[in-house]
Amino acid sequence: MVYQSGLLKRWAWRHEITVISVTCAALFMCATSVYAQTPSETSPTAASKEEPSLPKARITKRDCKRLMRHQARADVAYKPGVDVRGNSVVPAGAGGAFTIPLPDVFEFNVTKDLTAYLGVGEEKLAADKAAAIAAEKTVAATNAAVSSAELSLAGAQTISDNAAVAAAAAQTAADATPNDAALAAAAVTATTTAETAAAGLATTQSAYTSATSATTSNDVDSALSSAQAAKTAAEGIGYVADATATSAASAAQTSASNAVAADAAAVQAAETVAKSEGMTLNVGTVRFNIKTGGLTFNGKPLNDVAMSGLAEQCDAMMSAKK
Numbered sequence: 001m002v003y004q005s006g007l008l009k010r011w012a013w014r015h016e017i018t019v020i021s022v023t024c025a026a027l028f029m030c031a032t033s034v035y036a037q038t039p040s041e042t043s044p045t046a047a048s049k050e051e052p053s054l055p056k057a058r059i060t061k062r063d064c065k066r067l068m069r070h071q072a073r074a075d076v077a078y079k080p081g082v083d084v085r086g087n088s089v090v091p092a093g094a095g096g097a098f099t100i101p102l103p104d105v106f107e108f109n110v111t112k113d114l115t116a117y118l119g120v121g122e123e124k125l126a127a128d129k130a131a132a133i134a135a136e137k138t139v140a141a142t143n144a145a146v147s148s149a150e151l152s153l154a155g156a157q158t159i160s161d162n163a164a165v166a167a168a169a170a171q172t173a174a175d176a177t178p179n180d181a182a183l184a185a186a187a188v189t190a191t192t193t194a195e196t197a198a199a200g201l202a203t204t205q206s207a208y209t210s211a212t213s214a215t216t217s218n219d220v221d222s223a224l225s226s227a228q229a230a231k232t233a234a235e236g237i238g239y240v241a242d243a244t245a246t247s248a249a250s251a252a253q254t255s256a257s258n259a260v261a262a263d264a265a266a267v268q269a270a271e272t273v274a275k276s277e278g279m280t281l282n283v284g285t286v287r288f289n290i291k292t293g294g295l296t297f298n299g300k301p302l303n304d305v306a307m308s309g310l311a312e313q314c315d316a317m318m319s320a321k322k
Helices: 002-037 044-049 061-067 120-176 181-216 220-236 243-276 304-321
Strands: 105-113 280-289 295-297
Touching: 120 181, 120 220, 120 243, 181 220, 220 243
Parallel strands: none
Antiparallel strands: 105 280, 280 295
């Protein structure tokens, strides 16, 4: 046991000597390279008088960094599933995300709009102009109808007010002379007239409201018919249209006719444009293969990948012929 212990000590001593020797040799080689590049600090004359000194080993930080091996700290090295604080986290790309399957080949058509060569631009301009004129005529017609209905309503209001005043006066006279049968009959007649006038006024008011509502929807026909209904209701209780009212009613009729004609022209212009729309020429089809990168137009290659594929096909065909 003593003999074996001595052998172990000798082996350990020799091993340490070997490690130290290797380390010193490395340091000496580095120092020699550094010393060879460092100029002598003493002059030749002084060096010749003194005894030659042994080379001095100089180790720079750069040399030490070359000899030392970097070891990353445990808290710096990346660990999957663990954050910088050591907490467990879900690893990136855990799955479960929504994916959209894409085709291997994408295709789209190259088209040319031919409407520019068929004068469709001018047709569209004419259609837009006709539509604008029709809208203007419609507004004018509905406004004219409302004006006519308003005059009829004003006339009916006047008649109803006068009838109400007359009925009140007749009733007052009858009440003053209770035994006068004529005054009593006149009061009854006046009251009936007033009630009829009030009913006619209500009808005229309703027709006027309808004419006004028609303007919000640009309904010329409804506006004109409502204006005529207002005029008829007012005339039914004794309204007589004067020159202004007559002119307003005639203007409403004329405006309505113009609006109808403008609408017809706008519709015809729109139909003309519709017949020329959608005239496009299919120039060709572009195909792009994601896997191969080949790009073709109407079957003809557009890039190097497609050209190389075509060249391979041609080579195969030529070889087959031989």
